[in-house]
Structures are given as structure tokens and as C-alpha cells.
Amino acid sequence: MRQTFDDMWIVDLEGDNLGARKTENVFAIQTPVAIAIGVRYGQPKPETPAKVHYTRIDGTEKEKLAKLANITSFHSLEWRDCPIEWTDLFLPIGDSDYGKWAKLTDLFPWQVGGSQFKRTWTIGESVEVLQSRWKTLVSTSDQSLRKTLYKETRDRKISKSYRSLEDNELLLTPVSSLSLTSQTIEPIRYAYRSFDRQWALLDNRLCDYPRPSLIHAHSDQQIYMTSLLTEVLGQGVSAVVTALVPDLHHFRGSFGGKHVIPLWRDKTGSEANITNGVLEVLNTTIKREVSSEDFFAYCYTLLATPRYVKEFWNELETPSPRIPITKDADLFVRLVAIGRKLIWLHTYGERFVPSGKKAGKIPTGKARCKIGTPTTEKEYPDQFAYDVGNQELKVGGGVFSNVRQEVWEFSISCLDVVKSWLAYRMKSGAGKKSSPLDDIRPQTWQFDNELLDLLWVLDATIDLYPELSNLFDEVIQSQLFLASDFPKPTDIERSAASNVQGQLPLLELEEEIEEED
Numbered sequence: 001m002r003q004t005f006d007d008m009w010i011v012d013l014e015g016d017n018l019g020a021r022k023t024e025n026v027f028a029i030q031t032p033v034a035i036a037i038g039v040r041y042g043q044p045k046p047e048t049p050a051k052v053h054y055t056r057i058d059g060t061e062k063e064k065l066a067k068l069a070n071i072t073s074f075h076s077l078e079w080r081d082c083p084i085e086w087t088d089l090f091l092p093i094g095d096s097d098y099g100k101w102a103k104l105t106d107l108f109p110w111q112v113g114g115s116q117f118k119r120t121w122t123i124g125e126s127v128e129v130l131q132s133r134w135k136t137l138v139s140t141s142d143q144s145l146r147k148t149l150y151k152e153t154r155d156r157k158i159s160k161s162y163r164s165l166e167d168n169e170l171l172l173t174p175v176s177s178l179s180l181t182s183q184t185i186e187p188i189r190y191a192y193r194s195f196d197r198q199w200a201l202l203d204n205r206l207c208d209y210p211r212p213s214l215i216h217a218h219s220d221q222q223i224y225m226t227s228l229l230t231e232v233l234g235q236g237v238s239a240v241v242t243a244l245v246p247d248l249h250h251f252r253g254s255f256g257g258k259h260v261i262p263l264w265r266d267k268t269g270s271e272a273n274i275t276n277g278v279l280e281v282l283n284t285t286i287k288r289e290v291s292s293e294d295f296f297a298y299c300y301t302l303l304a305t306p307r308y309v310k311e312f313w314n315e316l317e318t319p320s321p322r323i324p325i326t327k328d329a330d331l332f333v334r335l336v337a338i339g340r341k342l343i344w345l346h347t348y349g350e351r352f353v354p355s356g357k358k359a360g361k362i363p364t365g366k367a368r369c370k371i372g373t374p375t376t377e378k379e380y381p382d383q384f385a386y387d388v389g390n391q392e393l394k395v396g397g398g399v400f401s402n403v404r405q406e407v408w409e410f411s412i413s414c415l416d417v418v419k420s421w422l423a424y425r426m427k428s429g430a431g432k433k434s435s436p437l438d439d440i441r442p443q444t445w446q447f448d449n450e451l452l453d454l455l456w457v458l459d460a461t462i463d464l465y466p467e468l469s470n471l472f473d474e475v476i477q478s479q480l481f482l483a484s485d486f487p488k489p490t491d492i493e494r495s496a497a498s499n500v501q502g503q504l505p506l507l508e509l510e511e512e513i514e515e516e517d
Helices: 061-069 127-138 143-150 212-216 278-286 292-303 307-311 329-346 417-425 448-477
Strands: 007-012 034-039 051-056 188-193 196-200 224-226 240-242 260-262 368-371 384-387 392-395 398-401
Touching (some): 127 143, 127 196, 196 417, 224 292, 278 329, 292 329, 292 448, 398 448, 417 448
Parallel strands (some): 007 051
Antiparallel strands (some): 007 034, 224 240, 224 260, 368 398
């Protein structure tokens, strides 16, 4: 379009009802719409990009249509100019310094999609549920029924063999030939949604897009940051970390894609996923030795405060967050310290464990289990509710006290964390179902302790918000690095993790992204 036209005018009518910022549409559809007008004045000039002008019409459907009806010429609207680079989006240039800072994706050049199963029965709330589903599948002798239970897709069939994710030389037995005596697939802990650790049967026969490069770089040192890097962020925090292999839609339950940033490109934690030269620039300027973990923690501190989205709400309409990096050495160190604490909390004590603390342990928060949720099959909870006045969370017959409203309403770009966590564990489950195997659900409630851990993590996070907000203000007011101060990542750095093991080819088919929730 930039090659074809000399001038372009974009009238953004919004209307997104699937993303993180919902607005009314002028049509009865869920996706946003725009009017685009392109003009060429003479002979084509494909070597010169068109000038692009942008305006937005917001409000209700009725208000938008009324504003459109009153337009008589281009002068009826106020236009803002868009960047003129070939690859820039048709979105306006911001008025703040935000656009001068380095993109998160330029600082951490390798981004990858999380694992995408294309079937939901392979993910569950407990080991026992997944073991029961697996036994039901492999004990089914009727191949037609087995195919239905399995849920075949374009890329996974029960009659085909697939290579092991651990050993590229090993061809796995087709699902159609498995039986109860076959080797079982052991469930692993899996980062299904933000702060929601479930279990998964992560096997190449069951997962359409396991992301071999992601699996090969996974270890007990790895940390993943997930965000919306190609979509518009909504209210709440801008990123979440996890120590577990993340799902495609880990961040907010939908609109996944290449939204996972691993800290390390290899299992040993020796090759950081940081653009070559960035740490050298930092070390030279602030005269401190900044490690890869320190830089990761610094960036996470800024993205983990809701202030970031509030402050840059308009700028973030152009996807991919930008990071304000201070040149103040003492301030930098303070952000690193609180970032490390946040990562420790948000990985449930698995990463950046403070001295004197045990891995897997998090601080006890304010919430308490007042009445334990009944554990009999007959009384398994099918609903939950929150009492604002008493600050009590009721889960079936169970009651949790001292649950602050801020914890209950903790949201990540429209993903209500506590509500989502509970919904998946109710009697009927949550989200789409891909197979009759999804109907195999937990028989007894065993999640009170896990729920307390979640509430305590959110408790501790909210307690840090005042300090995070103050630090955020100090950073914005300090002298900052510009994007031009750092080297740009190379194409090689943007590619998948080093295939040191030589196990699997790293070329992967483009995923067909499905909205999960």
C-alpha cells in the first residue's frame, strides 16, 4: 500500500470485542474496522513510501455513525501523521519520549510462541486427571472412537509416527498402536495461564506445535517472560514471568503468538537472549557490572507495574512495549533488586531465590483458609463467589478470609487471574472442550493449598505496588538511554535458540492460532 499510493488516510473506527481493549463496533462483528483511503497523483513511485495520516472516531456505535455522517471533507477531521518507514504500522507518532526508547523485542531479540496442543484434554489441573484420560485413550480398542477421543488435526494423526522431543533419532509409537502396557507419558508442570500452573502431557504425538526450540532451551535455570508483543495491551501488568514451559495463550488466555521471551537461548544458561552489545553499553555508562539476570529483572520491574500501561495507554496502541532504561546507577540497582523479588514471587519461589530462602517457598500472605473446601466427590464445588464486605472468597463449601478486593480483581489485559484459576477447577471446567476425554474431571477437591499460594503471591505483589509506582516515576524523570544508544539485533540473534544438541530441525510450521477462551 505504501508503494502503490502517494497519500493515505486511515479512519480508525475501533470495534474490537475480542482483544484487551473492548469498544463498540459499527457492524455486528467482533473484530475492529477502519476506513482506508489511498490516492496516487500521477505515475507510480514504488521507491517512495506513501505519507500516512491517521484519525480515530470513538464512542458508541450510534455516536460513531453520527460523526461519519457529518464528514464533508478531509478537513472535517483532525489528522495525525504516521511514521514513514516501510514496515511501520498505520498508527500515529506519539508526542512523548516513549517512541525514542528501545523496544523490548530489540533488547531480547528471540521471541517464540508457547506450546500449542490443539487439543485441551492433554492439559489438566492434576496428575491424576491426566493419567485417567491417558488410560481411557489407550484402553479404547475401537480405532474410530480412539480417533474421536484423541481429536485429530491437520498436523497430528493417531496412525502416524512422530519424533521424540528429547531424542530426534527416536520415532515414537503411533497413538493407534498404544495400549495399557505401553510406556506412559508422564505429566509435567505447565504454565497454562498467568499465575496458573497446571499439568500437561507434553509429547510430540499429542502436541501440534510443541516448539522444539523452546523445549531445547528449557532447564531449571530458564525464565520466560510473556506479554502481548504484537497485540495491544489492556489494563493491568504488561508482562508475567514463569519458570515452566508456557502455553501459547499463557499471558491472557487468547491472542497468543510469538509472545514468549526466554532469558536463555540454551539449557545451560550460558547464552543470554540479549542483543549483543547491550550489556556492554550499560556497563560502560552506569559503571556497574550488569548481569543478564539483572537486566531481565530491571525490564520486568517496569512491565510488572500497572502504572506502565496507564502512563503509556495511547502509545501502546502500537504493539511491542518500549523500555525506559535509566542511566542512574543507584536507581538501576534498586529496580533490579525489586525485579528479582517479583520474579521470585511470580515463579512461585523457583527462580532468583533470595539468600536464606528455600526454593519453592513463598511468603505467607494475608489470606487464610477459614473453612476447608469439602473433599468428597459429592460436594465437589461447581461455583465460587466473592463477598466484598467481608473480604471472603467462597469456593463451594469452603471459605477463604482476608482476601482483599485488589487480589480478587487482579487483572492482566482482561484476564481476571483468580476467577480464571477457579473456573478451570470447577466441576464442569472452563473453556472449550476438544474431546470426550475433557469430561474426565477431578473427583475430589485438592486445591486449597494451591489457591492459598496464588492468593499470597498476588497479596505480596500488590503490597509492592506503591514502591513500584515511585520507582517508575523516578525512572521516567531520570536521564534515559535512547534506542539509538544500543546496537540493533541481527537476523541471527532474532532466530531460534542455538541448535547445539542437533536434535530437531528448528523450522516449524506456522501455527493456526485459535482463541482458547
